[in-house]
Amino acid sequence: MDRWEALWIVIVAATLGIFIGTLVAIAGVGYIPPSEVEAEYRPTDAVEEFKPGIRSLGDGVYEVNILAYRFSFQPNKIVLENPKEVRFRIYSSDVLHGFSIIGTNVNIMVIPGYISEIVWRPPPDFEGSYLVICNEYCGIGHSGMFAELVIKR
C-alpha cells in the first residue's frame, strides 16, 4: 500500500464519517424514522380496539388511524382540511403491507402485530389529492390496494 492509497483510504473514511455525522445531526432536529411501537393488538380484535378513522385534534393537527388488510385500506378516502401536522397510525389485520403516500416522504412498512406510526407535515400550499399505495407484496390483489388522500384548503 503506497502513500496515495493510504491517502485515499483516509479521505473515504472521513467522507463516510461525515455522512454518519450528518445522520446523527438530522436526528437531532427531529428526523427520526417511525420506530416506536405504541401498542400491540391481536389481529382478531383489531377492528374493535383499533378504531380506523380521522380525528381532528384542532389547529390543523390530525390523527388518522388506518386499517390495512388484503387488499384495501380503511378508510380508503382520507379528507383533511388545512392540515398542519398529521399523525398516521397504521395497523395490519393480516399480512405485511406498506403505506406510501406518493410524492411525499411518507413510506413505511406495516407489520402485522405492530403499529406503525409516522408524523407528516404537509406542504402548506398543496391542495388536491395524493395517491396512497401499499408498496409491499401482500398477495395477488396487491397492485389494487390503494387509497386517496385529499387535502382541502
Add this chain to the structure above:
Amino acid sequence: MFRDYEKVFMRISILFSFVALALGGLFGFIQLVSRTPGFPRLVDASGYYTALTGHGVLMAIIWTAFFIMGIAVFVMVSELRVNFRKTLLGLTLVLTLGGTVTAAIPILAGRASVLYTFYPPLIGHPLFYIGLAVVIVGTWVFSAAVIDVFLRWRRANRGVGIPVGAFGVITTIIIWLEATPGLSIEVLMDLIPASLFGKPVDVLLDRTLFWYFGHPLVYFWLIPAIVAFYAIMPKLLGVELYSVKAAKLAYILFILASTPVGLHHQFVDSGLSFEAKLLHTALTYSVALGSFVTAFNVLATLERAGRARGGGVFSWVLKLPWRNPVFAGLALAFILFGFGGIGGIVNASLTMNYVVHNTLWVVGHFHLTVGSIVTLVFMSITYLIFPVVFDRNIFSGSLAKIQPYLWFVGMFIFALAYHIAGIYGAPRRVDDSSYMGLSPEIWSPLLQIGAVGGLIFWLSGVIFILNVFASLKFGAPATVNGASLSEGSGGEQGDEPTIFDRLSIWIIVALILIVIGYTVPMMEIFSRGLSPVEIVYIGG
C-alpha cells in the same frame, strides 16, 4: 491439475447455473413486458407473481450460487494446487440440485408465490421451504469442502501469504457461514412449521432474521466478482495487481462488517429503535470502505496496464484491450460498480431511504449490482474458462465481443429510468401500476424507456445463453489449458503473509461485531414480548 470429478463438478454446476439464468431471464422478460404501460400484458396477476418468485429465486440464489461453486473449485485448485475430496463434492451436488428441484416444483406450479424474500405471514407450499433448507445444507457441505482444501494447503505452506484469488474464495465462504444461520433459524423454527402446521409467527423477528442473512448474501455475490478484478484482470493485462495488501484489506473489511448491517433493509420498519438502525448505518458505511479500496486498486491496476501499453495521463484508457470480451465485460462491470456503489450509499442512509424504499429505484439498483456487476463478470469468466472446463472453444467470438457492450448499454438505460421512476414513487413488485388512473403521469414514459433498456440487455443475455450452449455442441476443440490460466495471478504464492492473512483473528472480531450489532435489535424485539400472528396460507 484438475481431477476428473472436479471437472464434472464444475461442468454440472456451471451448466446448471446457465439453465437458471436462461429460465430466470424468460421470467424477467415476461415481467418487463407485462408491467410496462402500453406493452402487451403477457400474464395475469397470478402469473406475474409466479414469474416474479421464479425470477428472484433463480437469479438471486440459483444462478449466482451454482456459478460461484463452479469457479470456487476452479480458483482453489488452480491457485493452491490442492484437490478437493470427491465425496464432499458429490454430496454437495446431490443436496443442492435435489433441494433446488424440490423448491422449484411448487414455485412453477404457482403454489409458492411468496417472492424470493418469502416474508411471513404469507406462507407457500412446504416443499418450497424444505427444498430451500436442503440447498442450504448442501452449501454447508460445499463450504466444508473448500475449507478442507484450504487447511491442507495451509499446513503444507506455513509462512506463505494466501494467493489473492483463493483468499477471495475463502472470504466468500466465511461470509456465507456468517450469514446462513439467520436464514436457517427462520426457515426451521418458523417457516417450515408454519407451512406444515400453521404455526403463528412474529413477522418482525422473521424479517430481522431474513435480513441478517440478506445483506451478507450481497457480499457472497460480489466477492467472486471482485476476485475476478484482483486475480484475473491483472493477468489478462500482463501486469501485477497494484496492491495485494489493499486487496486483502478489502476482503477483511467485508468479513468484518458484511453481516451486522441487515437493519438497513428495515429502516422503515416499526418496532426497531432509531439507535439500532443508526448503529447498522454506521457499520454499513464501514463496509462501503471495502468497496472504495477495491475501486482504487482496480483503477490503479488498469492505469498501470494502460501506461505499460504507451498511454499517457488520460489516453491510457484507450490503450486497454477493449475488443477482448473477457476484459470488456470486466471493465464494463467495473464502471457499473461505481454507479451501483453510489446508489448503495443513498440506500444506506437512514433518512433518504424513505424516498426510495420499495420503489423501482431499488430494482434499478440491484440490476446494476447483482444483475450486472456480478452477472457481467460471471459472463466474462465464462468466456475465459469455458475452454478449460468444457474442452471446447466459445462458438462465436464475434457474438462474444458485442455481448458485454449490449448488456452495458441496455442496463444503463434500464437502470437510469428505473432509478428516476423510483424517485417519483413508482413501486416495485406490482403487475400493474396504473391505480385506476390515479398514478402520476411521469411513471409511464419512464417505465417505457426502462423497458427498452431492459429488452436490450435481455437480448444480450439471450445471445450469451445461445452462444454457450452452441459452444457445447459446435465449439472447436479447446486451445487453452488450465495451467496457462493460473500462472502468476496477482499475489504470487510465496508472498510474505500480511496481518490480514491471520484469518482466525478477523473471524473472531467479526463474530464480536455481529453479537454487538444484533444484540441491540434482538433485545428490543424480545424484551417487548413477541407478537405472533396467524399465517395466511397461499400454497393451494
